[in-house]
Amino acid sequence: MPGMTTLKVRPEYFKGTRPGAERRRYRRHALTLLGRFMREDKQEYTCRLNDISLGGVSVFSEIIPRDQERILAQFEEIGLLEGKVARIFADGFAMEFTATHRRRQKLAAQLTWLLNRHELDATDQRRPGHDRIALVPKPVSIKMPDGNIYERNVLDVSISGASIQMEMRPEIGSLIVVGRLPAKVVRHHDRGIGVEFQHIQQFDRIREDFG
Numbered sequence: 001m002p003g004m005t006t007l008k009v010r011p012e013y014f015k016g017t018r019p020g021a022e023r024r025r026y027r028r029h030a031l032t033l034l035g036r037f038m039r040e041d042k043q044e045y046t047c048r049l050n051d052i053s054l055g056g057v058s059v060f061s062e063i064i065p066r067d068q069e070r071i072l073a074q075f076e077e078i079g080l081l082e083g084k085v086a087r088i089f090a091d092g093f094a095m096e097f098t099a100t101h102r103r104r105q106k107l108a109a110q111l112t113w114l115l116n117r118h119e120l121d122a123t124d125q126r127r128p129g130h131d132r133i134a135l136v137p138k139p140v141s142i143k144m145p146d147g148n149i150y151e152r153n154v155l156d157v158s159i160s161g162a163s164i165q166m167e168m169r170p171e172i173g174s175l176i177v178v179g180r181l182p183a184k185v186v187r188h189h190d191r192g193i194g195v196e197f198q199h200i201q202q203f204d205r206i207r208e209d210f211g
Contacts, residue, residue, distance in 0.1 A: 027053060030051050030169060030188045033076045033077060034075070035047050035048070035073055038072045040071070047060060050169060054108055058087075058089075058093070059092045060091050064092070067087075071085065077110070078114075081097060083095045084096055138153060138154070139151035139153060140154050140164075140209075140210065141179060145175060150168075152165055154178070161196040161197055162178055162197075162210070163189070163193075163194050169193065171185065182197070183195035183196060183198060
Protein backbone atom coordinates (compact mmCIF):
# COMPACT_ATOMS: atom_id res chain seq x y z
CA MET A 1 0.00 0.00 0.00
CA PRO A 2 1.47 3.43 -0.95
CA GLY A 3 2.69 5.47 2.02
CA MET A 4 2.91 2.52 4.40
CA THR A 5 5.83 2.33 6.82
CA THR A 6 8.15 -0.64 6.22
CA LEU A 7 11.13 -1.71 8.29
CA LYS A 8 13.93 -4.07 7.26
CA VAL A 9 16.86 -5.69 9.07
CA ARG A 10 20.22 -5.16 7.39
CA PRO A 11 22.77 -8.02 6.99
CA GLU A 12 25.22 -6.62 9.57
CA TYR A 13 22.62 -7.30 12.26
CA PHE A 14 22.95 -11.08 11.86
CA LYS A 15 23.61 -12.92 15.13
CA GLY A 16 22.70 -9.86 17.17
CA THR A 17 25.89 -7.91 16.39
CA ARG A 18 26.42 -4.57 14.73
CA PRO A 19 29.11 -1.91 14.32
CA GLY A 20 29.08 0.86 16.95
CA ALA A 21 28.89 3.52 14.25
CA GLU A 22 25.54 2.08 13.17
CA ARG A 23 23.81 2.87 16.48
CA ARG A 24 21.40 5.50 15.10
CA ARG A 25 21.18 4.45 11.44
CA TYR A 26 17.69 3.07 11.95
CA ARG A 27 14.99 5.68 12.03
CA ARG A 28 13.31 6.09 15.40
CA HIS A 29 9.53 6.13 15.56
CA ALA A 30 7.42 7.79 18.23
CA LEU A 31 5.21 5.12 19.77
CA THR A 32 3.50 5.09 23.17
CA LEU A 33 3.15 1.70 24.83
CA LEU A 34 3.10 0.75 28.50
CA GLY A 35 5.69 -1.72 29.71
CA ARG A 36 7.89 -3.09 32.48
CA PHE A 37 11.61 -3.68 32.79
CA MET A 38 13.70 -5.90 35.05
CA ARG A 39 17.13 -4.87 36.32
CA GLU A 40 20.08 -7.12 37.07
CA ASP A 41 18.93 -7.44 40.70
CA LYS A 42 15.65 -9.00 39.40
CA GLN A 43 13.54 -6.05 40.57
CA GLU A 44 10.79 -4.97 38.13
CA TYR A 45 9.53 -1.45 37.43
CA THR A 46 6.94 0.15 35.17
CA CYS A 47 7.91 2.30 32.20
CA ARG A 48 6.41 3.94 29.12
CA LEU A 49 7.83 3.68 25.62
CA ASN A 50 8.80 7.02 24.07
CA ASP A 51 10.30 5.94 20.74
CA ILE A 52 11.65 2.80 19.13
CA SER A 53 13.82 1.60 16.25
CA LEU A 54 15.11 -1.81 15.26
CA GLY A 55 18.24 -1.02 17.25
CA GLY A 56 16.80 0.19 20.54
CA VAL A 57 14.23 2.16 22.50
CA SER A 58 13.97 5.15 24.78
CA VAL A 59 11.57 4.98 27.71
CA PHE A 60 10.23 7.18 30.47
CA SER A 61 10.63 5.76 33.97
CA GLU A 62 10.79 6.99 37.56
CA ILE A 63 13.54 4.41 38.23
CA ILE A 64 16.77 4.90 36.29
CA PRO A 65 19.15 1.91 35.88
CA ARG A 66 22.93 2.25 35.67
CA ASP A 67 24.70 3.04 32.42
CA GLN A 68 25.54 -0.22 30.57
CA GLU A 69 23.36 -2.25 32.95
CA ARG A 70 21.73 -5.24 31.26
CA ILE A 71 17.95 -5.25 31.45
CA LEU A 72 14.90 -7.07 30.15
CA ALA A 73 11.95 -4.98 28.98
CA GLN A 74 8.47 -6.03 27.96
CA PHE A 75 5.96 -3.82 26.13
CA GLU A 76 2.31 -4.28 25.19
CA GLU A 77 1.91 -5.73 21.68
CA ILE A 78 5.68 -6.21 21.26
CA GLY A 79 6.75 -8.63 23.96
CA LEU A 80 10.14 -9.22 25.57
CA LEU A 81 13.27 -7.32 24.51
CA GLU A 82 16.77 -7.70 25.92
CA GLY A 83 19.56 -5.16 25.93
CA LYS A 84 21.73 -2.77 27.89
CA VAL A 85 21.41 0.85 28.97
CA ALA A 86 23.09 3.03 26.34
CA ARG A 87 22.12 6.51 27.56
CA ILE A 88 20.47 8.13 30.58
CA PHE A 89 18.38 11.31 30.50
CA ALA A 90 16.29 13.30 32.98
CA ASP A 91 13.10 11.22 32.93
CA GLY A 92 14.28 7.87 31.62
CA PHE A 93 16.87 6.00 29.61
CA ALA A 94 17.70 4.57 26.21
CA MET A 95 18.21 0.83 25.76
CA GLU A 96 20.29 -0.77 22.99
CA PHE A 97 18.96 -4.16 21.92
CA THR A 98 20.85 -7.44 22.11
CA ALA A 99 18.89 -9.70 19.76
CA THR A 100 19.23 -12.39 17.14
CA HIS A 101 18.52 -11.63 13.51
CA ARG A 102 15.32 -13.67 13.78
CA ARG A 103 14.10 -11.55 16.72
CA ARG A 104 14.86 -8.35 14.83
CA GLN A 105 12.92 -9.62 11.83
CA LYS A 106 9.96 -10.33 14.12
CA LEU A 107 10.28 -6.88 15.67
CA ALA A 108 10.34 -5.28 12.21
CA ALA A 109 7.06 -7.01 11.36
CA GLN A 110 5.50 -5.98 14.68
CA LEU A 111 6.53 -2.34 14.28
CA THR A 112 5.35 -2.20 10.66
CA TRP A 113 1.92 -3.33 11.79
CA LEU A 114 1.79 -1.07 14.87
CA LEU A 115 3.00 2.08 13.12
CA ASN A 116 0.68 1.69 10.14
CA ARG A 117 -2.23 0.88 12.43
CA HIS A 118 -1.63 4.10 14.37
CA GLU A 119 -1.50 6.10 11.15
CA LEU A 120 -4.71 4.51 9.85
CA ASP A 121 -6.45 5.12 13.18
CA ALA A 122 -5.40 8.76 13.06
CA THR A 123 -6.74 9.14 9.51
CA ASP A 124 -10.05 7.57 10.48
CA GLN A 125 -10.45 10.14 13.25
CA ARG A 126 -10.59 13.00 10.75
CA ARG A 127 -14.28 13.45 10.11
CA PRO A 128 -15.77 14.53 6.75
CA GLY A 129 -15.76 18.31 6.39
CA HIS A 130 -13.00 18.70 8.99
CA ASP A 131 -10.15 19.15 6.52
CA ARG A 132 -6.79 20.18 7.90
CA ILE A 133 -5.36 23.62 7.11
CA ALA A 134 -1.58 23.59 6.64
CA LEU A 135 0.05 26.51 8.44
CA VAL A 136 3.32 28.36 8.42
CA PRO A 137 4.52 27.04 11.80
CA LYS A 138 4.24 29.65 14.54
CA PRO A 139 4.50 29.32 18.33
CA VAL A 140 1.27 28.86 20.30
CA SER A 141 1.03 28.43 24.07
CA ILE A 142 0.42 24.81 25.12
CA LYS A 143 -0.71 24.23 28.71
CA MET A 144 0.24 20.72 29.77
CA PRO A 145 -1.62 18.44 32.24
CA ASP A 146 0.87 19.38 35.00
CA GLY A 147 0.12 23.10 34.51
CA ASN A 148 3.39 23.95 32.77
CA ILE A 149 3.09 26.16 29.68
CA TYR A 150 5.29 25.87 26.59
CA GLU A 151 5.47 27.66 23.26
CA ARG A 152 5.26 25.13 20.41
CA ASN A 153 4.48 25.23 16.67
CA VAL A 154 1.07 24.15 15.35
CA LEU A 155 1.69 22.25 12.11
CA ASP A 156 -1.88 22.06 10.86
CA VAL A 157 -5.35 22.63 12.24
CA SER A 158 -9.03 21.94 11.51
CA ILE A 159 -12.28 22.96 13.18
CA SER A 160 -12.03 19.83 15.36
CA GLY A 161 -8.32 19.43 16.13
CA ALA A 162 -4.68 20.18 15.45
CA SER A 163 -1.23 18.67 14.98
CA ILE A 164 1.45 20.14 17.26
CA GLN A 165 5.22 19.92 16.93
CA MET A 166 6.71 19.05 20.31
CA GLU A 167 9.22 16.72 21.90
CA MET A 168 7.03 15.84 24.89
CA ARG A 169 4.43 13.09 24.48
CA PRO A 170 1.55 13.55 26.95
CA GLU A 171 -0.39 10.31 27.42
CA ILE A 172 -3.24 9.57 25.03
CA GLY A 173 -6.40 10.98 26.61
CA SER A 174 -4.54 13.76 28.47
CA LEU A 175 -6.29 17.15 28.62
CA ILE A 176 -4.27 20.16 27.51
CA VAL A 177 -5.01 23.73 26.36
CA VAL A 178 -3.89 24.84 22.89
CA GLY A 179 -3.87 28.63 22.81
CA ARG A 180 -7.30 29.30 24.32
CA LEU A 181 -8.88 25.98 23.32
CA PRO A 182 -9.24 22.97 25.67
CA ALA A 183 -8.21 19.80 23.85
CA LYS A 184 -7.54 16.09 24.33
CA VAL A 185 -4.44 14.23 23.10
CA VAL A 186 -5.63 11.56 20.63
CA ARG A 187 -2.42 10.40 18.94
CA HIS A 188 1.37 10.63 18.80
CA HIS A 189 3.35 11.03 15.58
CA ASP A 190 7.01 11.40 14.63
CA ARG A 191 6.96 15.20 15.04
CA GLY A 192 4.71 15.56 18.06
CA ILE A 193 1.06 15.02 18.96
CA GLY A 194 -2.44 15.24 17.51
CA VAL A 195 -5.24 16.74 19.59
CA GLU A 196 -9.01 16.96 19.37
CA PHE A 197 -10.66 20.18 20.54
CA GLN A 198 -13.25 19.90 23.29
CA HIS A 199 -15.74 21.75 21.08
CA ILE A 200 -16.05 22.12 17.30
CA GLN A 201 -14.77 25.55 16.34
CA GLN A 202 -15.98 28.13 13.83
CA PHE A 203 -13.70 28.42 10.80
CA ASP A 204 -13.21 32.16 11.41
CA ARG A 205 -12.11 31.45 14.99
CA ILE A 206 -9.54 28.95 13.74
CA ARG A 207 -8.17 31.47 11.27
CA GLU A 208 -8.04 34.13 13.98
CA ASP A 209 -6.21 31.93 16.51
CA PHE A 210 -3.88 30.00 14.23
CA GLY A 211 -3.82 31.63 10.80
